[in-house]
Amino acid sequence: MMKNRGSLITMTLYLLFLLIPIYWLINMSLKTNTEITSTFSIYPQTFTFANYVTILTDPSWYMGYVNSMIYVVMNTVISITVALPAAYAFSRYSFMGDKHLFFWLLTNRMSPPAVFALPFFQLYSSIGLFDTHIAVALAHCLFNVPLAVWILEGFMRGVPKEIDETAYIDGYSFPRFFIRIFMPLVASGIGVAAFFCFMFSWVELLLSRTLTAVNAKSIAATMTRTVSASGMDWGVLAAAGVLTIIPGALVIYFVRNYIAKGFALGRV
Amino acid sequence: MEKTQNNKAWFLVLPVLIVVAFSAVIPLMTVVNYSVNDTFGQNDFFWNGLGWFEEMISSDRMHAALGRQVLFSAIILAIEVPLGIFVALNMPKKGFWASFCLVLMALPLLIPFNVVGTIWQIFCRIDIGLLGHSLAAIGIDYNYTNDALDAWITIVVMDVWHWTSLVALLCYAGLQSIPQAYYQAAKIDQASRWSVFRYIELPKMSGVLLIAVLLRFMDSFMIYTEPFVLTGGGPGNSTTFLSIDLVKMAVGQFDLGPAAAFSIMYFLVILLVSWVFYTVMTTLDAQETK
Incomplete structure (x- = not known):
């Protein structure tokens, strides 16, 4: 009460x-x-429900969701996979340049996507990846990989080092220890990091709009072009907005105690 | 935690380094290239030295965008931080209602930025919006698409709506970590509500509060999507913030040199604030382990 x-x-x-x-x-x-x-x-x-029916039956609308889902999932998988070992290294070892590297990652999380929009466009056009899902997924790694590293490091430092040492004495190799013992211990951290990667990739508009045209056009980009011949299609636009909120709203309950921690990059 | 010295840890960090370098260093070097070169087309570039930087530093357009940006960040910080603390202090401490508030408060944080713009567009338009229509009905002249001041108010309210919860949630996390004994001691000393806040809660929250302020500053400083969807930077240029101006210049007008010089200076500001953020974080960590 x-x-x-x-x-x-x-x-x-x-x-x-x-x-x-x-x-x-x-x-x-x-x-x-x-x-x-x-x-x-x-x-x-x-x-x-006509507005929702429009979205779910018109390919130019629902493909936006499909495309967004594809690159968001790709990005989350890449981010978490590369971030896991790195976060472990940052939380356990000190090595040459570790602090600089950690800081450099942070600057990428903080840098404005607007600075990178044009160079990304040229980079991915020149290697023939323009308008593909992987291009957007890789571009979003710019801020999601640092985010995942920072969040995971925040969770991993809470795991006592004695656990690692005991496992090595018991004869575990590093990969086996990491997957069988360590990852279950930081499972909630992995969940939170994955959730935030998912969210930040899902909400990003500028890069996904710049890097796609037709085949991989994201839902966010689709939503910015809803002016039809008869003026704005407000009903459909609103329905698209509601459908975009749903993924976040569904998992909100499970991550409610970690939202502050995730936004504060694993600190707090 | 004591860390072991081990340079082989580089191998664990290598994948991150490769992925991030690919999507950060290569594009950034492109930007650096453009910023010191000029072209007459046909990919024919020649050295321009610091010309673009000089041009941008003295350009009225950049000054105006920077001015608007700083003003915007200052306003939203001045509103969101006190409001966030106030909300955090009033949140229920535990039980069903605590979860209930947490979930509802987190909702705006997880709404895609462009949908935030759409929500406020639909909410504020005078023809179809609840707010716009109601204001018109009671005789207030409000139209965010024509009037610069109205557009500003709308964007500020939208940002407060979107992000105050973040400040509140961070402060709430800080408050939760205060042991009950502190409050009991304050009660014995018959401390007033204000002194409890001033001498117990505020010092205990200062760390997370600093993080909250820096995060809000960074994110508001690179705000793009919400004003882009809501006002498109208008009316006129009145809500054209740094990011919007930069995208207009780079992708819209394809003025590569000036845009690149602009980007570099923008990036340097961000770098400075990131460094402050990092220092704060590491200092806080050091205090914790003590």
């Missing part, structure tokens, strides 16, 4: 502030376009 009336009021107001715009989006997605432009109502009067 809330501790007093003041807190209750504050939290209610704040949560309402957060939820009303989202409610409005859902409301819009369930209206017909004529209703949206002609009448003003706070709930749908002619309740319709």
